Amino acid sequence: MADRYAGTVRPQRPNAGTNPVTGIMRKLQEHAPNSAQLVGFLTLIISGGILLLLTGLTITAAVLSLIFFTPLILLSSPIWVPLGTILFIAIAGFLSVCGSGVAAVTALSWMYRYFRGFHPPGSDRVDYARSRIYDTASHVKDYAREYGGYLHSKVKDAAPGA
Numbered sequence: 001m002a003d004r005y006a007g008t009v010r011p012q013r014p015n016a017g018t019n020p021v022t023g024i025m026r027k028l029q030e031h032a033p034n035s036a037q038l039v040g041f042l043t044l045i046i047s048g049g050i051l052l053l054l055t056g057l058t059i060t061a062a063v064l065s066l067i068f069f070t071p072l073i074l075l076s077s078p079i080w081v082p083l084g085t086i087l088f089i090a091i092a093g094f095l096s097v098c099g100s101g102v103a104a105v106t107a108l109s110w111m112y113r114y115f116r117g118f119h120p121p122g123s124d125r126v127d128y129a130r131s132r133i134y135d136t137a138s139h140v141k142d143y144a145r146e147y148g149g150y151l152h153s154k155v156k157d158a159a160p161g162a
Contacts, residue, residue, distance in 0.1 A: 113120040
């Protein structure tokens with residue numbers, strides 16, 4: 001393998017220490033972005049500039065509108081504050097009624113599916129709770145029968161005529 005390249009002479013690279021401009025150019029070319037990166041960077045710059053311009057325009061419009069409309073707002077505030085309070089209460093009430101209606105429809109839909117045997121989500125937990133309640137009630141009933149006879153005999157001993 002070495003014999004093949006024995007006849008060819010490699011050109012010597014210039015030493016980076018002798019020509020600093022060549023070394024800097026070589027490093028720049030190694031780190032140069034490709035065309036896709038360049039287009040992405042330009043898109044980022046243009047989009048950022050547009051958004052920065054729109055932000056400046058929005059802030060300027062907000063400040064100018066506050067300057068011009070503050071006297072009008074202050075003079076008409078006895079009208080706007082009660083109106084705003086009434087609107088807030090009305091909207092909050094409407095949204096709470098709508099939310100309660102959605103919750104009721106959801107609960108009725110779930111109960112319909114449960115009683116029809118479609119096994120909606122959470123029905124296994126309801127079945128487990130029902131079985132636990134039934135077991136507890138049967139234990140209480142057995143306990144009452146056991147101690148109910150005991151108390152009945154104690155009442156007979158305390159009041160023999162009863």
